Amino acid sequence: MTEADLVLGMLLAAGFALLGALITYGNVRQARALRALEEAWRDWAERDLQLKRERERRSLQAPPDPQAYLNRIARSLLGREAVRWERTEEGFAGDGLLLSPLPPEAVEGRGFREAARVDALAFEDAWVAETLSLMHAGVPEPRRWRLYVRQRPGRLPRPLARVWS
Known part of the structure; x- marks a missing residue:
């Protein structure tokens, strides 16, 4: 080399x-x-x-039939419907159900417990929270709505009642 x-x-x-x-x-x-x-x-x-x-x-516009819209939400989350819904300060109340943007701590003292969160993924309507806010206050705001069920004092929850009765 x-x-x-x-x-x-x-x-x-x-x-x-x-x-x-x-x-x-x-x-x-x-x-x-x-x-x-x-x-x-x-x-x-x-x-x-x-x-x-x-x-x-x-x-965004309010649904033409608010009762049917609220019943569709309650039916899809709990399998229950209300005969008549009323608009209250807390939200929408009907037959032991409360659809409200209030946190669970604010509602527990009134005899309600949280049953489900209203999530847009469970419905065809992608703007469920805004639609509920529009129906309630007249302004579509992105809020977290929840569905509450009235607690019955002295009774076992339904699944336990079936077991123990």
Whole structure:
């Protein structure tokens, strides 16, 4: 092996090292650019979704038959319906049921216990909470509504009553 072969080998090794460093640098730059692009895309999508939700919220209207709408919510969550619903300060009350945005602590003293949270995923209507707020206060607000059941003093809950009776 001559000196020329040694120099040529070192030049090749240095060239491959330089090529590897340039490729690595390019990959880092490209990854940084992709992260910035992804962040910009995510920000745009969130803003677009907020605009669309606000547009939908402004065009929201109360259902034509409020009694049927409230019964559909109660039926899908508890399997029960109320003969007549009344609008109260707490929300909507009917036949031992209370549909309200109040937290459980505020309702427990009135003889109710929380039965279910009203979640939009359980209904065809994607704006259940806003629709209930519109029906109650006249303004569609995103609130967390809950369905409460009146507690009967001295009685076992239904599943235990079947076992112990």
